[in-house]
Amino acid sequence: MVQIFVLSIVVFGIFSIYETTVFNLQERGIKTSSNFFDEVAPFKVGFSPFLNFELGKTTYIEVFYIGILNTLLVALLGIFAATMLGFVIGILRLSPNWIASKISLIYIEIFRNVPLLLQIMFWNFAVFLAFLPPPKKSIEMGLFYLNSRGLHSPLPFIEDSNNFKIWILILALAALAGFIFSKWSKKKFELTGAALPVKTINILSFLAIAVFSYFFLRGPLGFDLPVLGKFNFKGGGQIPLPLFSLWFALTIYTSAFIAENVRAGIASVSKGQLEASRSLGLKRSQMINMIIIPQAMRVIIPPTISQFLNLTKNSSLAVAVGYEEIVAVWAGISLNQTGQALIIIAMTIIVYECMSLFTSFILNVYNRRIQITER
């Protein structure tokens, strides 16, 4: 009875909010409709590495896709780097070396406790913009150029499409051969106990085949090199500074949390486990790989999933440095231009919701795979 009462209040609340919104929108002469999707967007999106942006041609819905892709790009790069860094910091935190452990403690406490928005602005404005030189005085690193606009790199493109297909085929065959080789050596190991450095052999021979066949096919890929123009570099690939700052800050911030998860996971493995593996004569590296990590992962993964979700959602703070992800170009500029608040905000919410559900779905599957049955 009480439940029905509460439910009806909630339903009424939602309905009245909807009514008011629709009324207010009508009052201002805004009709909620998706007609604007196919209209040309009257503004420029500077960074769009996956879809071609052309001012005067690209429509609103394409801007929406660009926003999603840019969000995904920074989220994936950030998740990858934060995981790596987080594991290193977390393991250092438990190092028997006093200095290493204190340094990682200080790292964690600094970056965990300062608001992320502040950190993004700090790295972007106080560090990178302040210390990186203007394009004319770029820092040269081989074919790479670093300056206050970002990192410029050579960009590969397909020069000879037939030879390129052959090259890809060769690479695929090499990968297949490596896979068969590792299966074979695993079987051999089970039968005879002789272990080969399979990974090293595979990686080296794959690289050798790739390089050799590349030159044999007279270089099926060409490289577009960045060239200094009047104000900035032209051509080549570019990682703009806002993306770099945002990625850097998200990585640093999230890695501090992941490091704590890693520490908790490792600490959760009982001392008896270590003593048992030592008393069997296992080496330290074997103990870490075969006893500690499998048991620690079960504790590390669930809270780390939420850190991945946080990182993805936190990427919306990009507005502060002007990276063009979904909140900036869609819920920001596009909304201002069209006034279609209801539909735009709803779509943005759905995008984040889908990303989060997808991430946690993938990781939950992985988690279930490694949650080894104990009883």
Place this chain on the structure above:
Amino acid sequence: MTSASASKKSTKNQISPIITINKLNKWFGKFHVLKDIDLEVNKTEKIVICGPSGSGKSTLIRCINRLEVHQEGTIIVDGTELTDDVKQINEIRSDVGMVFQHFNLFPHLTVLENCTLAPIWVRKKSKLEADELAMELLTKVRIPDQAKKYPGQLSGGQQQRVAIARALCMQPRVMLFDEPTSALDPEMIKEVLETMIELAESGMTMIVVTHEMGFANKVADRVIFMDEGQIVEQNDPKNFFNNPKSDRTKLFLSQILNH
């Protein structure tokens, strides 16, 4: 008489100590846990160490495979002295099996994998060979049918027998038992002790820290009583239980036997 004593002497000469502990001293911070311990353990000898808690008996056997680091004195296991050399330590550890009070089985591995892990990675055996040996030893401790289960699915007594099999899979020359029955129910104590008695009968060198005086009486060649980090008394079980020399031993025995 002469021939008997001569033969006894000759066999005694053949028996060489497998563990030699000389003037061993250890401190935990300022606390002096082990004081000038001297101990020789011969091949196939079974030694039971008893004493009140905090007397240093566990610490002593944990020093033998360097789960604890000692500060003074020497420990020589099978001709190799225990130093900081990691390679030597691992070599000794692979020759010295250990069974813990809380089993310490690896919960993420099956019983069989628990037993084959170290033979494969430390002894470099093939998986096939390791599996065979593990099944043989699991049969010996009478749980071959549990090989595919996880430790969490077994009873305490079964887990401890797996732990014994796991240690035996390394084909050790010495077995150390650190209160192997203290965490078990009375019924399970019996099955574990039976396994240990069978192991003793097979000629394994064993050092057992335990309060099971029945086991000591039946199996031990020598019973050692420790108190406050020192070896107070050692004797064969018959004399140890029937005429203990020191007052401290008498008190301990009266407390442990009369309850």
